[in-house]
Amino acid sequence: MINCSIFAIGNELLEGSIIDTNSAYLARFLSNLGINIKRVNLLKDNLNEIVDALRLAENDSEIIVTTGGLGPTFDDLTSCACAEAFYYDFEVNEIALNHITSMLSSRGVTIKESHKRQAMLPKGCLLFDNKVGTALGFAVKTKKGFCFSLPGIPYEMKHVFESSMLDFIKNNFKLEEVYRLDLKFKGLPESDVDDVIRNIDMPDDVECIINVSKGEIIVRLRSFNLQHLDKVKQILISKLNDNFFGTGDESLQSVLLRKLIENGLTIATAESCTGGLIAKKITDVPGSSSAFLGSIVAYSNDVKSKILHVPEDVLLNYGAVSKECAANMVDGLKKIFNCDLAISVTGIAGPDGGSEEKPVGLVYIGVLFKDAVEVKRYEFRGDREAIRERAANAALSIAIDIIK
Amino acid sequence: MINCSIFAIGNELLEGSIIDTNSAYLARFLSNLGINIKRVNLLKDNLNEIVDALRLAENDSEIIVTTGGLGPTFDDLTSCACAEAFYYDFEVNEIALNHITSMLSSRGVTIKESHKRQAMLPKGCLLFDNKVGTALGFAVKTKKGFCFSLPGIPYEMKHVFESSMLDFIKNNFKLEEVYRLDLKFKGLPESDVDDVIRNIDMPDDVECIINVSKGEIIVRLRSFNLQHLDKVKQILISKLNDNFFGTGDESLQSVLLRKLIENGLTIATAESCTGGLIAKKITDVPGSSSAFLGSIVAYSNDVKSKILHVPEDVLLNYGAVSKECAANMVDGLKKIFNCDLAISVTGIAGPDGGSEEKPVGLVYIGVLFKDAVEVKRYEFRGDREAIRERAANAALSIAIDIIK
Numbered sequence: 183m184i185n186c187s188i189f190a191i192g193n194e195l196l197e198g199s200i201i202d203t204n205s206a207y208l209a210r211f212l213s214n215l216g217i218n219i220k221r222v223n224l225l226k227d228n229l230n231e232i233v234d235a236l237r238l239a240e241n242d243s244e245i246i247v248t249t250g251g252l253g254p255t256f257d258d259l260t261s262c263a264c265a266e267a268f269y270y271d272f273e274v275n276e277i278a279l280n281h282i283t284s285m286l287s288s289r290g291v292t293i294k295e296s297h298k299r300q301a302m303l304p305k306g307c308l309l310f311d312n313k314v315g316t317a318l319g320f321a322v323k324t325k326k327g328f329c330f331s332l333p334g335i336p337y338e339m340k341h342v343f344e345s346s347m348l349d350f351i352k353n354n355f356k357l358e359e360v361y362r363l364d365l366k367f368k369g370l371p372e373s374d375v376d377d378v379i380r381n382i383d384m385p386d387d388v389e390c391i392i393n394v395s396k397g398e399i400i401v402r403l404r405s406f407n408l409q410h411l412d413k414v415k416q417i418l419i420s421k422l423n424d425n426f427f428g429t430g431d432e433s434l435q436s437v438l439l440r441k442l443i444e445n446g447l448t449i450a451t452a453e454s455c456t457g458g459l460i461a462k463k464i465t466d467v468p469g470s471s472s473a474f475l476g477s478i479v480a481y482s483n484d485v486k487s488k489i490l491h492v493p494e495d496v497l498l499n500y501g502a503v504s505k506e507c508a509a510n511m512v513d514g515l516k517k518i519f520n521c522d523l524a525i526s527v528t529g530i531a532g533p534d535g536g537s538e539e540k541p542v543g544l545v546y547i548g549v550l551f552k553d554a555v556e557v558k559r560y561e562f563r564g565d566r567e568a569i570r571e572r573a574a575n576a577a578l579s580i581a582i583d584i585i586k
Numbered sequence: 587m588i589n590c591s592i593f594a595i596g597n598e599l600l601e602g603s604i605i606d607t608n609s610a611y612l613a614r615f616l617s618n619l620g621i622n623i624k625r626v627n628l629l630k631d632n633l634n635e636i637v638d639a640l641r642l643a644e645n646d647s648e649i650i651v652t653t654g655g656l657g658p659t660f661d662d663l664t665s666c667a668c669a670e671a672f673y674y675d676f677e678v679n680e681i682a683l684n685h686i687t688s689m690l691s692s693r694g695v696t697i698k699e700s701h702k703r704q705a706m707l708p709k710g711c712l713l714f715d716n717k718v719g720t721a722l723g724f725a726v727k728t729k730k731g732f733c734f735s736l737p738g739i740p741y742e743m744k745h746v747f748e749s750s751m752l753d754f755i756k757n758n759f760k761l762e763e764v765y766r767l768d769l770k771f772k773g774l775p776e777s778d779v780d781d782v783i784r785n786i787d788m789p790d791d792v793e794c795i796i797n798v799s800k801g802e803i804i805v806r807l808r809s810f811n812l813q814h815l816d817k818v819k820q821i822l823i824s825k826l827n828d829n830f831f832g833t834g835d836e837s838l839q840s841v842l843l844r845k846l847i848e849n850g851l852t853i854a855t856a857e858s859c860t861g862g863l864i865a866k867k868i869t870d871v872p873g874s875s876s877a878f879l880g881s882i883v884a885y886s887n888d889v890k891s892k893i894l895h896v897p898e899d900v901l902l903n904y905g906a907v908s909k910e911c912a913a914n915m916v917d918g919l920k921k922i923f924n925c926d927l928a929i930s931v932t933g934i935a936g937p938d939g940g941s942e943e944k945p946v947g948l949v950y951i952g953v954l955f956k957d958a959v960e961v962k963r964y965e966f967r968g969d970r971e972a973i974r975e976r977a978a979n980a981a982l983s984i985a986i987d988i989i990k
Contacts, residue, residue, distance in 0.1 A: 203605050392661070455869075478882060
């Protein structure tokens with residue numbers, strides 16, 4: 183197996199000022215090509231530390247990938263570290279300089295000394311184009327393979343990697359494709375899934391991981407043998423059929439949208455405690471406009487009564503966080519949007535606003551489908567963010583189930 | 587300085603299936619206590635690899651922190667690795683077993699063999715309570731200090747860390763508090779900020795990092811000397827006053843809410859391409875109900891005309907993505923919510939739907955404040971997610987500026 187070391191570079195990463203999302207992205211792509219991710223380390227903007235890490239990785243990794251530290255500022259040291267670690271001269275690269283100059287001039291920025299410094303690269307390095315930013319990707323030959331360097335801004339990194347670097351890796355390394363399958367389940371505890379997996383006669387070459395995230399359980403399968411993978415898939419889905427909702431990159435929102443579009447149905451949401459999160463999730467999916475009409479984020483009671491026409495006495499007698507309010511919210515929604523499926527959420531996300539009777543985490547979710555209204559009551563655990571996330575996911579789950 | 591090694595444990599991390607957010611959270615807390623984050627490594631669920639990493643870290647780190655691998659499933663190996671690495675017996679911990687049993691029975695789950703395995707911990711370890719999950723935190727003594735283990739689910743990890751482990755660290759290590767200040771700027775390129783910083787006579791003990799994220803620039807300052815920090819802060823704010831918007835944990839949405847509440851103003855949003863993202867961001871802030879009334883997510887043209895009363899001929903002649911539509915959206919919003927500040931966003935987030943005349947990334951943002959309507963035109967770069975994020979941040983920026 184080809185080994186890979188991934189280094190995310192930047193003091194801000196080791197101080198926890200920003201979260202490294204690049205490494206997970208790269209690890210995922212490269213694992214899928216059958217590459218073993220040997221290490222993922224975060225490194226400071228410190229020349230010696232970067233050089234040491236690169237030299238250490240050179241001994242066991244055919245592929246080294248760095249992200250970050252290619253910008254124009256004083257703390258961007260990755261290019262220099264690559265040159266030093268692998269004994270290349272470090273000099274202004276004319277192609278890179280031209281790229282930076284033309285990219286900046288198209289934005290109306292005049293070139294400065296710091297931008298010229300950004301064009302300094304290891305002599306003779308391979309270049310990878312960046313159509314969306316000033317920092318080109320580059321690679322230098324190492325003992326066993328190559329060290330690739332990518333910009334740190336996630337969408338620039340993805341662009342450079344996907345548009346040329348990925349093909350270069352496929353063409354220059356002997357890779358054995360791994361088959362990979364993620365099965366997603368909702369509405370059951372991790373230990374139940376674990377029980378089922380333990381009792382499967384799992385083929386030796388199938389690797390299996392269980393992941394839990396905000397009410398979703400993901401079983402990740404990997405194997406070089408597609409048939410083995412498929413066999414495990416069939417068993418798992420048959421045993422947990424009611425809770426299975428999708429595979430791969432599918433999310434609750436993408437599955438919901440697919441089902442809506444397949445059935446020619448439309449949806450609208452009325453959100454109180456989730457504050458637009460469900461609408462945001464649905465519209466994360468490209469093409470969501472085919473089924474998603476819109477949302478009323480009814481954060482104040484006034485909006486609940488004025489726009490969604492929740493009767494004043496419902497708000498007075500039962501409160502905004504009640505079964506009755508959730509039911510009236512979907513009724514109002516249906517009248518406004520004339521949607522096939524209407525979903526409402528009202529609850530207490532915290533940290534304040536809870537009481538003994540109505541604790542933080544209490545959420546009512548209303549569903550109107552084919553003129554039938556149903557309201558479900560939940561008590562979610564976690565902080566404000568977790569409660570909002572779980573409430574949104576529960577609403578999406580209910581919507582999927584009802585149109586099944 | 588006290589050194590710390592952070593290990594995030596889980597195959598899913600090295601396969602890029604989930605993003606490690608725990609390490610950044612811990613690194614941030616510990617850096618603020620003046621602890622040097624020596625390394626952040628992701629580790630597989632492999633007993634030998636975890637043991638090796640822990641033993642290596644023991645040589646240079648007084649504090650070792652692990653996250654993940656404390657669950658009930660077959661791939662949870664952290665407790666066992668801690669016992670092995672630091673030569674402790676590994677046995678069922680009665681307190682942990684009682685905790686797991688009572689936590690599960692309160693959820694109506696009966697205890698299984700896998701849960702009993704979860705109660706196995708290094709003999710004599712210190713325990714840290716977990717009120718929100720089954721996995722207790724624990725610590726064992728190492729050569730130079732302690733190795734702390736935390737659950738991997740972020741809100742459980744935060745809860746255990748903040749409710750008891752943090753105090754334990756403060757009480758058992760000689761720490762020198764670092765003063766830290768993040769200054770946040772909007773609406774200018776990184777190189778301009780870099781220019782200003784290069785020309786400051788920066789005191790030697792002040793560490794300075796520049797971060798760029800979706801239209802925001804964060805200058806992160808750190809020093810053991812509060813006066814030096816303050817001096818640099820004053821210079822930076824005076825030179826970039828128009829673009830400065832907040833410090834520390836303040837976000838565009840929290841600054842906006844603070845200003846709205848201070849001035850007794852209310853806000854509502856009408857969102858097309860951002861699809862609820864602005865409402866979601868505003869309602870991320872606890873207490874947002876004091877100023878945020880709600881949002882109309884007007885994804886379809888039908889909703890734009892029916893609910894927001896954008897005239898049909900505006901949609902016909904200029905299209906939904908137009909200055910005219912954005913202006914009419916805020917007018918409609920004002921009539922519905924009677925808010926002081928109305929913000930509308932309409933644009934093309936992509937990947938499809940762009941044309942030569944109206945490319946992907948084109949966004950109009952409308953603002954109505956004190957009966958004056960203004961519409962700004964933007965062309966954002968990036969993918970769907972980046973465009974939506976930048977559009978939402980631009981809308982929040984405009985709102986902040988207008989009530990200044």
